[in-house]
Amino acid sequence: MIIKKEPEQIISYLEDTSNLKFGSADVVYIPKNESEVLEAIKDAKKNKMPITASGAGTGTTGGRIPQGGAILSLEKLNSIISIDKKNSRATLQAGVIVDDFLKELGKDNLFYPPFPTERMAFIGSNVSTNASGEYSFRFGATRKYVERIKVALSSENILDIKRRQYIADGNGVITSSFFKVKIPEYRSPDTKNAAGYFSRPGMDLIDLFIGSEGTLGIITEVELKLIPALPPRSIMILFFEKDEETLKFLKRIKKEIASPSARNDKKFNVYALEYFEKNSLGILRKSRHQKIGGQAFPNIPECESALYIEQEAKDLEEWLELLEEYNLADTWIGENERDYNKLIDFRHKLPELINEYFRELKQTKVSLDLAVPENYFPEFFDFYKKMAKKTEVEYVIFGHIGENHLHFNFFPKNEEERARAQTAYIEAVKKAVANGGTVSAEHGIGKLKHKYLEMMYGREGIMEMVRIKKTIDPFCMFGLDNIFPKELLQS
Helix, strand or coil, rough: EEEEECHHHHHCCCCCCCCCCCCCCCCEEEEECHHHHHHHHHHHHHCCCEEECCCCCCCCCCCCCCCCCEEECCCCCCCCCEHHHHHHHHEEECEEEHHHHHHHHHHHHHHHCCCCCCCCCHHHHHHCCCCCCCCHHHHHHHHHEEEEEEEEECCCCCEEEEECCCEECCCEEEEECCCEEEECCCCCCCCCCCCCCCCCCCCCCCHCCCCCCCCCCEEEEEEECCCCCCCEEEEEEEEEEHHHHHHHHHHHHHHHHHHHHHHHHCCCEEEEEEEEEHCCCCHHHHHCCEEEECCEEECCCCCCCEEEEEEEHHHHHHHHHHHHCCCCCCCEEEEEHHHHHHHHHHHHHHHHHHHHHHHHCCCCCEEEEEEECHHHHHHHHHHHHHCCCCHCCEEEEEEEECEEEEEEEEEECHHHHHHHHHHHHHHHHHHHHCCCCCCCCCCCCCCCHHHHHHHHHHHHHHHHHHCCCCCCCCCCCEECCCCCHHHHCCC
């Protein structure tokens, strides 16, 4: 096992895309196998140090940034153990980079649907945050594809959890090899969700660990369900003069996708349905990055919004017939490989530019990651637009509109603007939660969103999470300050 103790060796592990600056650690353990993971846990216990699991640093809420203690980096647990083409399963260590995994699957004409936008992320981090990406509209988040995990516990044991192996009984109690735990009384929302510990009647223990943000143990190995490689796809970017037209089009497309006739005809097989409002388009337009995929992209028209749609290539003719009914400011189509890749890069470039801008401002993100149920989304969308105007702080809105989940990023330039942005944030959280939504659809809670999670589940719900944490991690070693404040563990 590699052990790093010098400050200059540790500093690169004290950052992620949240731009948090308070990180510190005494040591970094870099194990190469499960035995060394347990050895690191034993050593940290001996020295009374908490442990923070460290992935690739792609997180946005400070999850891997400790405030003292030890870091356990999973970078050397990076082997793809097996790819079982016959049974559409893969087993891999937690430190495998998602992009490397996708490339290996491509050789066998297989695919892992919930891969995140940040393809350099570690697969174990995806599981620990229930990550999702551009295809989650079609396929859902990580949870659906996890069949087995191995977790290193603070008791220095490895818990091997197969799906359907440990199920909550009628009293809500799950009995595993090493502990009994009662599931929370609160219930996770039906929306896309990555907020706090998962809870449903009759739930599976594996789902308690998925999305637990490294607070219950160290995930060392995962087994994932795969699907056949995707068919050829094309991309359209539709530019709308008015947001009202965008919403009308969106409503129609969702209805077409859900209708029996559309399914039977196999029309509108949509994989991604994404939104860009005018400020998002402005960032792309004005950016110094005037090339995408090595090629200059067309001039972005002046308009209120755009929809990015990825669908099966064979459906393009039906889409073009539909688009004739709409007065669009412009339409971009990526049908051949070059143009397809260019438009994928157009979509991925925006988060990179936003993160760069935050770094330039030297500000911690004020970034909403809310999702709401389908029936409430039009009203919530209207609220977002009014909130942005009222707050008078620079902002962008973009993201997964197909799942009623948009990213709202404020760019406060000073403390007065930050205060206005935070007030608006709280108002938005209250509206989302009151209507069955979530405070975090995909980024998790980390160290930045404790108070919003409490607004979602109440103090009692947070204390139930604390109880679960103490049951599974009685030494209170792992991921301190992720999900809820570490001070609550002393109560």
